[in-house]
Amino acid sequence: MTKNLSILGSTGSIGTQTLSVCEKLGINVTALTANSNIGLLEQQVRRFKPKLAVMGSESLALDLKQRLSDMDVKVSYGLDGLCEAAAEESADTVLTAVVGMIGLKPTLTAIAAKKNIALANKETLVAGGSLVMKAAKENGVMIYPVDSEHSAVFQCLQGCPDKKMLKKLILTASGGPFFGRSYDSLKDVTVEQALNHPNWSMGAKITIDSASMMNKGLEVIEARWLFDVPVENIDVVVHRESIVHSMIEYNDNSVIAQLGVPDMKIPIQYALTYPERYPCDVGVLDLSQVCTLSFYKPDYDTFKCLRACKRAMSVGGTATAIANGANEEAVRLFLDRKISFTDIGDIVWDSLDAVGARQITCLDDVLTADKAARDFVKSISR
Numbered sequence: 001m002t003k004n005l006s007i008l009g010s011t012g013s014i015g016t017q018t019l020s021v022c023e024k025l026g027i028n029v030t031a032l033t034a035n036s037n038i039g040l041l042e043q044q045v046r047r048f049k050p051k052l053a054v055m056g057s058e059s060l061a062l063d064l065k066q067r068l069s070d071m072d073v074k075v076s077y078g079l080d081g082l083c084e085a086a087a088e089e090s091a092d093t094v095l096t097a098v099v100g101m102i103g104l105k106p107t108l109t110a111i112a113a114k115k116n117i118a119l120a121n122k123e124t125l126v127a128g129g130s131l132v133m134k135a136a137k138e139n140g141v142m143i144y145p146v147d148s149e150h151s152a153v154f155q156c157l158q159g160c161p162d163k164k165m166l167k168k169l170i171l172t173a174s175g176g177p178f179f180g181r182s183y184d185s186l187k188d189v190t191v192e193q194a195l196n197h198p199n200w201s202m203g204a205k206i207t208i209d210s211a212s213m214m215n216k217g218l219e220v221i222e223a224r225w226l227f228d229v230p231v232e233n234i235d236v237v238v239h240r241e242s243i244v245h246s247m248i249e250y251n252d253n254s255v256i257a258q259l260g261v262p263d264m265k266i267p268i269q270y271a272l273t274y275p276e277r278y279p280c281d282v283g284v285l286d287l288s289q290v291c292t293l294s295f296y297k298p299d300y301d302t303f304k305c306l307r308a309c310k311r312a313m314s315v316g317g318t319a320t321a322i323a324n325g326a327n328e329e330a331v332r333l334f335l336d337r338k339i340s341f342t343d344i345g346d347i348v349w350d351s352l353d354a355v356g357a358r359q360i361t362c363l364d365d366v367l368t369a370d371k372a373a374r375d376f377v378k379s380i381s382r
């Protein structure tokens with residue numbers, strides 16, 4: 001395939017799967033970035049020969065440069081390095097797979113440099129969706145969803161004659177490891193239990209977000225921006241088997257779904273090959289083996305994060321950046337065993353009371369709200 005791709009977050013779960021798709025399809029890799037996993041980034045650079053490699057810090061960048069002294073590759077670091085990778089001259093597409101809203105500025109940089117975006121990094125849209133979608137429109141670039149639910153909606157929308165005929169998006173949620181549990185019974189769950197996702201193998205932060213259902217809240221907001229659908233028209237349904245990846249409902253009540261085995265290589269590949277399809281290195285879906293597809297209403301009382309995201313979306317402006325920033329800090333504290341699992345939802349909810357939301361006019365508005373939310377979490381967890 002004649003595609004030149006920069007990958008932000010190439011050593012993570014999405015990043016490594018993206019590289020295996022690139023290898024299979026012969027996609028040229030122009031830049032690779034990692035926060036701290038220097039050994040894996042070195043291997044990736046040797047294999048894919050990008051022009052630029054980026055590490056999280058200056059000292060790691062110096063170390064990487066030395067390890068790669070036999071190769072012709074530029075090495076940079078930090079947020080500036082991520083932005084450099086995002087704007088790498090020979091790239092036509094940037095796949096954003098860093099974790100957290102740290103991805104916002106590099107995404108805006110890539111858009112300004114007229115690169116199409118394959119977006120896995122949902123926190124970017126949650127924090128600054130209005131800025132990202134406006135910039136994409138102004139620069140005439142496409143944002144292709146990588147998140148499986150949004151890829152499913154995008155796939156279902158192919159052939160939609162007019163968006164006016166669309167009634168609803170229905171996002172599916174696995175329900176995570178704590179489906180069916182009460183709020184009180186979740187107070188003492190351990191990090192290990194929360195990291196034990198039934199269907200997907202992913203990075204730690206999104207796995208905790210899936211257990212708390214924050215992930216689905218983030219995805220409702222992500223869908224609102226990607227598809228320009230009012231949040232009232234985005235439903236969530238718990239679907240334990242993760243086979244139906246999401247659905248759309250038309251005004252005649254016909255529902256279109258996208259199905260497949262739970263493997264991120266399908267949505268990653270579609271984001272890179274759209275509108276074409278190629279054979280993909282994933283299992284075949286055998287519904288006679290799956291036997292049952294089950295669907296339930298989400299429990300908004302137990303999973304307070306999901307409720308908080310809907311609330312943030314209805315407040316608008318920087319409220320979703322506040323909920324996201326508070327969650328990023330709360331998840332870090334939970335993984336460090338400093339707070340309990342149910343504290344995460346309480347903190348996200350309380351951040352919306354503690355930090356006032358404002359209109360978003362520029363990137364600084366988002367960064368200020370994000371910092372205020374993080375400061376709030378730090379102040380209560382001391």
Ligand code: NAD
Pocket residue numbers: 008009010011012013014015033034035036037056082096097098099100102120121122123146147148200201202203204205206264
């Ligand atoms: P991960 O933790 O496995 O990987 C994160 C990547 O980002 C790594 O390469 C890491 O080095 C880099 N990174 C982390 N913090 C950084 C920082 N501060 N600065 C620069 N680089 C940094 O995460 P993941 O599971 O691959 O998820 C990546 C993104 O994709 C997240 O936003 C997640 O919500 C989204 N996503 C993931 C999946 C999945 O199946 N893993 C599915 C849908 C969406």
Ligand code: MG
Pocket residue numbers: 147148149219
């Ligand atoms: Mg998802």
